[in-house]
Amino acid sequence: MKELKDIVAAFDKAQQQGQQTALATVVLVEGSAYRRPGARMLITENGQLTGAISGGCLEGDALRKAQQVMYKQKAMLVTYDTTDEDDAKLGVGLGCNGIIHILIEPILTADPQHPLQLLKEWLHQRQTAVLTTLFSLEDKKGAQPGTALLLTETGITRNAFLDNADWPDNALVEDAREALRTRLHRTREYTFTATFTAFIEVLEPAPRLLIFGAGNDAIPLTAMATVLGWDTTVIDGRPAYATAQRFPKAGRVLVSKPDQALQQLDIDERTAAVLMTHNYNYDLAMLRQLLPLQLAYIGSLGPKKKLERMLDELREAGEIILPEQLEKVYGPTGLDIGAEGSEEIALSVLSEIKAVLAGLKGTSLRDKNAPIHSPITAPVTSSAV
Structure with a gap:
C-alpha cells in the first residue's frame, strides 16, 4: 500500500516536471522470487525509481527497458529466468529460483484511464478493489494491453x-467480481482472436489506526505506523498533549472527549484501535x-487485569458482550517479543x-513448514471469450 502511494506521489511530481514515466509490474512468477505478482516500480525518463520489482538485481535492466518503452510508447513484457544459467546472475542477489514476468507500460496521459489514474481512483475511494492487468505470453512482441480494468x-x-477493442469482456468482469468476493488474486487466460493472460489483483486499503492517547509512548507508535503507510489518527482529551507539533507524522490529531470522538472518525473493517490514554475512565x-x-x-495497553476489570464493569452496567466481539479485543496489546x-x-x-x-499468528518463519508467503492466488484457469 505504501509503495503504491509513493508511486502515485512520484508520478505527480514527474508530471509537474514534464517527465515521461513508465510503470513496471510483476505480473506472473513461476517458482520463487523476491517479490510477488503485484509488485510495482515507477521509472522516470531521468532514471528515478520508486518502488521495487526485485531485491535490486532486476531494477537496472528494467530501467534500460523502460527507457525503450517510453521512447517507443509501447508496452513490453520482459521475462527473467533465474533457473537458466545464462540468466542466473540476475538471481544471485534475489536468492530465488524462478521465472519472473514483468510488464513495463508507458504512462500515456492522453488516455484518461491510464494505469496511474486507475491507482489514484482506487486510493481516493478507500475501497477494496480488483485491478486487472492483461498481457500476452504467447506473443511478447505483440499487443500488451496492460493495466486494463478497475472494479470496485x-x-x-x-x-x-x-473501450476500443471488440472484446466481449463479460468473462473478465465476472472473474474480477469473483476475486472481489473471495479476496483472492487469480491468474487466468482468455482466448479471443489471440490468447491473453490476466493478472487479477485484489487491492486492500491501507490499515486505519486509531490511537487513543497522546502520551509520550504514542509518539513512536504513530511514527512507525506512518512508515508503514497506515492512515493514523491520534485522539486524546488533553489539548496540551494532542497537538500536531507532538505528532507531526499523524494524519490527524483530535482533541476530544470520549463521547464525542467517534463522531469525528471513519471506521471500517480495516480499522484498528489501541487504547493507551493511561486514563482508566477514558x-x-x-x-x-x-x-x-x-x-x-x-x-x-497495560496488564490483563485492567482489561478484565473494564469488561466486568461493562457487563455490570448491562452491556452484552458477545464472543465474536471479545475475539477482536487484545489485552495486553502486542506480540510477546520481550518489548521494553x-x-x-x-x-x-x-x-x-x-x-x-x-x-496469521505472528510465529517465527523458521518454524513454518511451507513457503514464506501463504498462497493467496486462486488456481490458474483458461477460458474462451
Whole structure:
C-alpha cells in the first residue's frame, strides 16, 4: 500500500516536471522470487525509481527497458529466468529460483484511464478493489494491453484497450467480481482472436489506526505506523498533549472527549484501535463504544487485569458482550517479543495488528513448514471469450 502511494506521489511530481514515466509490474512468477505478482516500480525518463520489482538485481535492466518503452510508447513484457544459467546472475542477489514476468507500460496521459489514474481512483475511494492487468505470453512482441480494468463495489473503469477493442469482456468482469468476493488474486487466460493472460489483483486499503492517547509512548507508535503507510489518527482529551507539533507524522490529531470522538472518525473493517490514554475512565468509555463496531482489532495497553476489570464493569452496567466481539479485543496489546520501552512496545503492537489483519499468528518463519508467503492466488484457469 505504501509503495503504491509513493508511486502515485512520484508520478505527480514527474508530471509537474514534464517527465515521461513508465510503470513496471510483476505480473506472473513461476517458482520463487523476491517479490510477488503485484509488485510495482515507477521509472522516470531521468532514471528515478520508486518502488521495487526485485531485491535490486532486476531494477537496472528494467530501467534500460523502460527507457525503450517510453521512447517507443509501447508496452513490453520482459521475462527473467533465474533457473537458466545464462540468466542466473540476475538471481544471485534475489536468492530465488524462478521465472519472473514483468510488464513495463508507458504512462500515456492522453488516455484518461491510464494505469496511474486507475491507482489514484482506487486510493481516493478507500475501497477494496480488483485491478486487472492483461498481457500476452504467447506473443511478447505483440499487443500488451496492460493495466486494463478497475472494479470496485460501486463501478467499473476500463482503459482504452477494453473501450476500443471488440472484446466481449463479460468473462473478465465476472472473474474480477469473483476475486472481489473471495479476496483472492487469480491468474487466468482468455482466448479471443489471440490468447491473453490476466493478472487479477485484489487491492486492500491501507490499515486505519486509531490511537487513543497522546502520551509520550504514542509518539513512536504513530511514527512507525506512518512508515508503514497506515492512515493514523491520534485522539486524546488533553489539548496540551494532542497537538500536531507532538505528532507531526499523524494524519490527524483530535482533541476530544470520549463521547464525542467517534463522531469525528471513519471506521471500517480495516480499522484498528489501541487504547493507551493511561486514563482508566477514558479507556473504559472508548471500549464501550468500540466493542459493537466492525473493527478488525481493539488493543488495550497495560496488564490483563485492567482489561478484565473494564469488561466486568461493562457487563455490570448491562452491556452484552458477545464472543465474536471479545475475539477482536487484545489485552495486553502486542506480540510477546520481550518489548521494553515505548519504541519496542510500538513494534510489538504494530506487529500484532499486522498479523491479525493478515489472519496469521505472528510465529517465527523458521518454524513454518511451507513457503514464506501463504498462497493467496486462486488456481490458474483458461477460458474462451
